[in-house]
Structures are given as structure tokens and as C-alpha cells.
Amino acid sequence: MQEINPGASDVYVSDDAISGFRLKVTPKGKRVLFFQYRDADGRQRKLTFPPTTSVREARRLANAAGVKCDAGIDPQADKDRLEKTPTLAQAFETFDREYIPTELRASTASEYRRMFRRYIPKRLQDKRLCQVERRDIVELMRSLRGRPMQANNVLRFLSTFFNWCIGDGGLLYEKAANPTKGVKRYPDRKRSFVFESEELFRFAQALDEAEKTEWPFAISAVRLLLMSGMRKQEVLRLTWAEVDLQNRRIRLKTSKTGKRDVPLGSGAIRILQDLHAKRSAFPSEYVFPSPRDRRKPIIGFQKIWHRIRIAAGLPNLRVHDLRHNFGGFGAAATRSAVHVKGLLGHTQIGTTDRYMTLAETPLTQAADSVTEAIAAQMAPSNVVRIGGR
Structure with missing residues (x-):
């Protein structure tokens, strides 16, 4: 891609090898690399690369985006999904409003709310629902290892919550993986008691x-x-x-x-x-x-x-x-x-x-x-x- 000097207005230069890969130079000399394309509905969209991205790396990303376009996949689908996905805290509010009152007994409903408030850390509550990973759940379980039975109850609650978000709740795309899947529970220590x-x-x-x-x-x-x-x-x-x-x-x-x-x-x-x-x-x-x-x-x-x-x-x-x-x-x-x-x-x-x-x-x-x-x-x-x- 050739060297371009700033002009009186934005100057655009297209890459000869990759269709849609372009450089914009503003009058103040700011350089913006982006990939311009049309989605499956014919709308013109622009995938902009971070300022720190080199031309070589941006060209690689633009080429990958072009391959997705040829396959009928929007290169910004993941980004759009992230922007539209609620945080864990916002998702729980919806879960509390739409699922808990009709599907759970009063005591279970109260326990779900208590566990969310008490055991789900703020950093996890602020994450986008689609960004919560299995390792986040594993770390949460480790933080509760001093209370193994409570940890297992929290895991069961989160499993139900994420299944609903993926299914009837519609807050995660259907093919999303439940991050609680495969997370090991602590051994159940069945307690029996008879008075002497x-x-x-x-x-x-x-x-x-x-x-x-x-x-x-x-x-x-x-x-x-x-x-x-x-x-x-x-x-x-x-x-x-x-x-x-x-x-x-x-x-x-x-x-x-x-x-x-x-x-x-x-x-x-x-x-x-x-x-x-x-x-x-x-x-x-x-x-x-x-x-x-x-x-x-x-x-x-x-x-x-x-x-x-x-x-x-x-x-x-x-x-x-x-x-x-x-x-x-x-x-x-x-x-x-x-x-x-x-x-x-x-x-x-x-x-x-x-x-x-x-x-x-x-x-x-x-x-x-x-x-x-x-x-x-x-x-x-x-x-x-x-x-x-």
C-alpha cells in the first residue's frame, strides 16, 4: 500500500490485492485501516482495525474477513453479538422476572436470589453473558472450596440459569456452550444424624x-x-x-x-x-x-x-x-x-x-x-x- 500525504479532505486508498481493504488518511494525518464489504442483506458495512494494527496484520485480518463474506458470514457477527448481549447481572434480572416467579417454589426462588447476591462476584456480574467462560466458573468454585456444599448449590443454580439463557430466555445464541458444563462438583458428604x-x-x-x-x-x-x-x-x-x-x-x-x-x-x-x-x-x-x-x-x-x-x-x-x-x-x-x-x-x-x-x-x-x-x-x-x- 503506497505512502499517502494528508490532503484538504479525507483521502482513501484501496489495496490492489484484497478487495475492500482500504486506508483512510484524514487532513490531520490520522491513518485508519478498514475493510469495507456488504453483508448478506446487501447493507454496506465497515470493519475498522485498531490504530496499533500494522498494515501487514490488517491485510491478514481483511483477507480473513473476505473469506467469511464469501461464505455468507458477517465478519462482525461476533462483535454485534457481544454488543447486544446483556451482562450477567442484566441477564439475571430478566431471569428473575421471567423464570423464577413461575417455575420455582418460593423457597428456591429466595435461595437463587441470595446465592446470586452473595456468591457471584462483581467482576463476573459485569461480564457480558457470552464472555463468561468455563474457567470463570472454575475460579468461582475454587473461591468457595471452604464451603463445598454451598459451592455445589451455586454450580447447580448457574447451570439452570445458563441453560435458560441459551434456551427459552434467548439471551445467548442457541449454539452457545453452557460454561458450567464439565465443571467438577465437590464430593457430596452425606450427613446422617441420630441422637444418642x-x-x-x-x-x-x-x-x-x-x-x-x-x-x-x-x-x-x-x-x-x-x-x-x-x-x-x-x-x-x-x-x-x-x-x-x-x-x-x-x-x-x-x-x-x-x-x-x-x-x-x-x-x-x-x-x-x-x-x-x-x-x-x-x-x-x-x-x-x-x-x-x-x-x-x-x-x-x-x-x-x-x-x-x-x-x-x-x-x-x-x-x-x-x-x-x-x-x-x-x-x-x-x-x-x-x-x-x-x-x-x-x-x-x-x-x-x-x-x-x-x-x-x-x-x-x-x-x-x-x-x-x-x-x-x-x-x-x-x-x-x-x-x-
Whole structure:
């Protein structure tokens, strides 16, 4: 390409070897290398190269762009796609608006929002969606290696998010790769928990003492968690419309596994009967109402739970451990995996139909066996004391 001096207006010089490759020289002497072409729709477009690009490199890029044009590909398609693609933060706003409210349960929706706010760093949120790569996700997982289970939950959430962006969300082109694909999860450390005799006795004492100072419905909620094997949110958001005392059932309208019936043993029935007797004094649609507003479910439960477990000398006890304990006692008392699955409402391929179609009587009997075993261990007479203490 020949040497050109500035003129009174822009001066253009075309390359003899590559059609469309040109040089523009402004009156002030600024030199601009670009490739001019027409896209598939016949529109004239210009691909401008950075000022630091040498003529030799610009010629190579222009030649590559020409090859794409001959193949019917717009050389600036990637650039256009990048400019039109939202950032990760903007994409999540759309995901939150269009997917989360209709496709997820309230608890899952809340957890997705929490994980995005807390664990997705600002530098990643500001990236264009199409610029997020697998290595970004790998780095995120490494940053959470101190909390492996939380890291795995974040990875599952991001996998769902990117699948939606590529699919129904239409925020990424269909052939885009999900950057979470192939990223290794941390090994799942399944935790099981069953109270030892003295631990359960201490826990029972802590509950009795807490009834003197804490919101009584919170203590009853803990007792029902212990005697039913239900999940925390299933209990805390339980309404009286879902309680069927006559048939000894809680008929949940929604749960982690969808609608399900929870068979109740005698221990759980006694708790609910006691609460039902108090309804006239504490009118509410919720079995465990908030102390501040009876129109809402209980609040502040986690703080009360923390005080109970500290008083029981079990500082690491989780609410979900009560469910594990119920399952453990269930396995020992019923010796039936099918009954335990039915009691806990688990869903597993190949076994779901088998335990979901169990007759109600065997499940009720199984629930009785479990709650009676738990109650027996809570009785002071079953605790062996050493040295008269």
C-alpha cells in the first residue's frame, strides 16, 4: 500500500490485492485501516482495525474477513453479538422476572436470589453473558472450596440459569456452550444424624426450659419437626387447611417434591391437637403464626433454634438433623426402607410408585413406631446417670 500525504479532505486508498481493504488518511494525518464489504442483506458495512494494527496484520485480518463474506458470514457477527448481549447481572434480572416467579417454589426462588447476591462476584456480574467462560466458573468454585456444599448449590443454580439463557430466555445464541458444563462438583458428604440417648434427653430439657421464655409456637414447631420428619419450611409455613387430624395426615399443597401427604404418629398428633385447642386464643390460618402478625407465618425461628441448641449443649445441631434423626429412628423401628421413604416423602426412580401407593394404615403404624421410640428416649427414666449426677 503506497505512502499517502494528508490532503484538504479525507483521502482513501484501496489495496490492489484484497478487495475492500482500504486506508483512510484524514487532513490531520490520522491513518485508519478498514475493510469495507456488504453483508448478506446487501447493507454496506465497515470493519475498522485498531490504530496499533500494522498494515501487514490488517491485510491478514481483511483477507480473513473476505473469506467469511464469501461464505455468507458477517465478519462482525461476533462483535454485534457481544454488543447486544446483556451482562450477567442484566441477564439475571430478566431471569428473575421471567423464570423464577413461575417455575420455582418460593423457597428456591429466595435461595437463587441470595446465592446470586452473595456468591457471584462483581467482576463476573459485569461480564457480558457470552464472555463468561468455563474457567470463570472454575475460579468461582475454587473461591468457595471452604464451603463445598454451598459451592455445589451455586454450580447447580448457574447451570439452570445458563441453560435458560441459551434456551427459552434467548439471551445467548442457541449454539452457545453452557460454561458450567464439565465443571467438577465437590464430593457430596452425606450427613446422617441420630441422637444418642443422653443428647435427646438434654434436647428435651432444653425445649421444656425454652417454653418459659420463647414464643411457644416456635417450641411447638421444633417438637413437630422432631416427631414428623418434615422439612423446616414445610412446618414453618404449615396452614390449618393442610392439617387433617381425623385421618392423621398433613396434606401439603407444596413441598420440595410437590404435593404430598405426611402420615402422623401419635406424638405428632398430640402436638397438633394441643395447638388446635389454642386457636381461639391465637386465631390464624397458620399453625405456627408470627408473634407480631398472626396473618403471617412464624418469624425469627432461627434465632430461637440457636438458643435451644446451645442450651442443649449441641451447638452444631442443624434443624435438618431432626429430619435425619426421624429417618434413623424410622429405619430402626420399622425395618422397612419403603416405609421410611414414605414417611419422609423422598422420591427416587423405581421406588416412588411403590411407597406412594402404600395403604394409609401401615404408614400410620410406622409413624407411631417412630414417635414412640423418640418419646421413649426423651423420658428421664431412660437416662443412665453416673455418680448420682
